[in-house]
Amino acid sequence: MALPGFVGRQREIAVLSEELTRVRSTGQGAFVMLRGRRRVGKSWLAEEFVLEQRLPHVFFTATRNRVVGDLDRFAERLSDSSLPESARGTGLTFRDWESALVTASNGADRQAPSVIIIDEFPYLGGDDPEQARAVESLFSAAWDRRLSRVPVVLIVIGSDLAMMERLTGYGRPLYDRPTRTLALDPLSLADIATITALSPEDVIDTYAITGGLPAFALARRQAGDLRSFLRWALSSADTPFVSAALRILDAEFPSHLQARSILSAIGYGERTRQAISNAAGTKASNLQAPLELLALAKRMIRISHPYAAETLNAPRFSVVDPYLRFWLRFVERELPMIERLRTDEVVTRILERWPDARGRMVEPIIREALERLLPDDRLPGAVHVGSYWNRKGDLEVDLVGGDQPVSPSRIAFVGSIKWRDRRQFDSGDVEELISKAARVPGAGSATPLVSVSRSGVEHSARKLDVTITPRDLVR
Numbered sequence: 001m002a003l004p005g006f007v008g009r010q011r012e013i014a015v016l017s018e019e020l021t022r023v024r025s026t027g028q029g030a031f032v033m034l035r036g037r038r039r040v041g042k043s044w045l046a047e048e049f050v051l052e053q054r055l056p057h058v059f060f061t062a063t064r065n066r067v068v069g070d071l072d073r074f075a076e077r078l079s080d081s082s083l084p085e086s087a088r089g090t091g092l093t094f095r096d097w098e099s100a101l102v103t104a105s106n107g108a109d110r111q112a113p114s115v116i117i118i119d120e121f122p123y124l125g126g127d128d129p130e131q132a133r134a135v136e137s138l139f140s141a142a143w144d145r146r147l148s149r150v151p152v153v154l155i156v157i158g159s160d161l162a163m164m165e166r167l168t169g170y171g172r173p174l175y176d177r178p179t180r181t182l183a184l185d186p187l188s189l190a191d192i193a194t195i196t197a198l199s200p201e202d203v204i205d206t207y208a209i210t211g212g213l214p215a216f217a218l219a220r221r222q223a224g225d226l227r228s229f230l231r232w233a234l235s236s237a238d239t240p241f242v243s244a245a246l247r248i249l250d251a252e253f254p255s256h257l258q259a260r261s262i263l264s265a266i267g268y269g270e271r272t273r274q275a276i277s278n279a280a281g282t283k284a285s286n287l288q289a290p291l292e293l294l295a296l297a298k299r300m301i302r303i304s305h306p307y308a309a310e311t312l313n314a315p316r317f318s319v320v321d322p323y324l325r326f327w328l329r330f331v332e333r334e335l336p337m338i339e340r341l342r343t344d345e346v347v348t349r350i351l352e353r354w355p356d357a358r359g360r361m362v363e364p365i366i367r368e369a370l371e372r373l374l375p376d377d378r379l380p381g382a383v384h385v386g387s388y389w390n391r392k393g394d395l396e397v398d399l400v401g402g403d404q405p406v407s408p409s410r411i412a413f414v415g416s417i418k419w420r421d422r423r424q425f426d427s428g429d430v431e432e433l434i435s436k437a438a439r440v441p442g443a444g445s446a447t448p449l450v451s452v453s454r455s456g457v458e459h460s461a462r463k464l465d466v467t468i469t470p471r472d473l474v475r
Helices: 010-026 042-052 067-080 097-104 121-125 129-145 161-167 189-196 200-210 214-223 226-233 240-252 257-267 273-280 288-297 322-339 343-373 427-437 470-474
Strands: 030-035 057-061 114-119 152-158 180-183 301-304 316-319 384-389 396-402 411-418 449-453 466-468
Touching (some): 010 152, 042 114, 189 200, 189 470, 200 343, 214 240, 240 322, 257 273, 257 322, 396 449, 411 427, 427 449
Antiparallel strands (some): 301 316, 384 396
């Protein structure tokens, strides 16, 4: 019994199935930690798994309310669940989470193991760190004393990536308890193509707007065209497309106002320290700590360096998540108009600005997709794809392939991305690429030239060595 619109996730389903097989064969429990960004499909995956396997289960979503309130709600979920009758008694009350989990494991059967799904686990302790640590201890106790010894699959889900990693760190109550940890990434281009049934070119554009978030991809298909999708997405401040980003930002930056303003500047398109400093109204000397928070702890921005045979310290900054990248660039500054329900005006402005911004927004998606094609006989020696720029900023090369992720000893190719609606990659674009390639350290006259074009390649562009099509990237 599959959920409507569910595609992909074969690897994750296989991992969960392996855990289930082990539970059935040993009679011992499995403890899966599942983490990923909001709306990436974590809950959808867990629900698909239990429905596909026809497993008795309870699905509970935590809140930031008091612990006693969540325990009462969990008791209600148990009574309505498909777990064995001995776990579903009416009028249940629990003194703590250990007793709640032990009760949920009652009657677990080896052939049809019980599945206990706790969504938004970091919310269980509310905003009180002591309460949160107490909940972790109770889950650990329930696992050690009961759940690990009976045919139960405990799936704990969370959207705060850093928090979910810390939960199982050394010294924490849940250290070394999970039997598997799954980090759920956005769907692939191929999966988005399956959901949307769009052309490869439009799939890549859609990915630049929605990321690999399945619910938004499904909405894009149902809308029919981009304008209709944006009218749905931005029809009010309460739509999933608007509110998901707000919830991500509220959860990640409850007190880091400076980091939040810096993220907005980067999302709006500022890429260098000085430009970010100017846009955020922050001294350049004060950027280091917020940038490290965004890149290392929150993992929301990428710090890139010019990719070539010579090392150059000229970092650039970009938002990692395509959906958030689009939201910060086009939606954030329109929130007052969206709240006033001026949807058509907002959509018209976005569509007017979209062609100029689109090329830069699809570049990281194309680089990642091209790297997934490697190794490729057309591009011998390439295992990594980056880009190159010089310190002055008067040279930018979209694609540089090399033999290792950092400081390549060999440049395998140099390439250009032209993401235009009507104009093909032509001889002028080739000559521009040749000129730029000559300035990339490590590239030479024999280095292959590669094009990626939305609208194809003109016959006149004969000096190209390899042409990568949108269909290649989506495949």
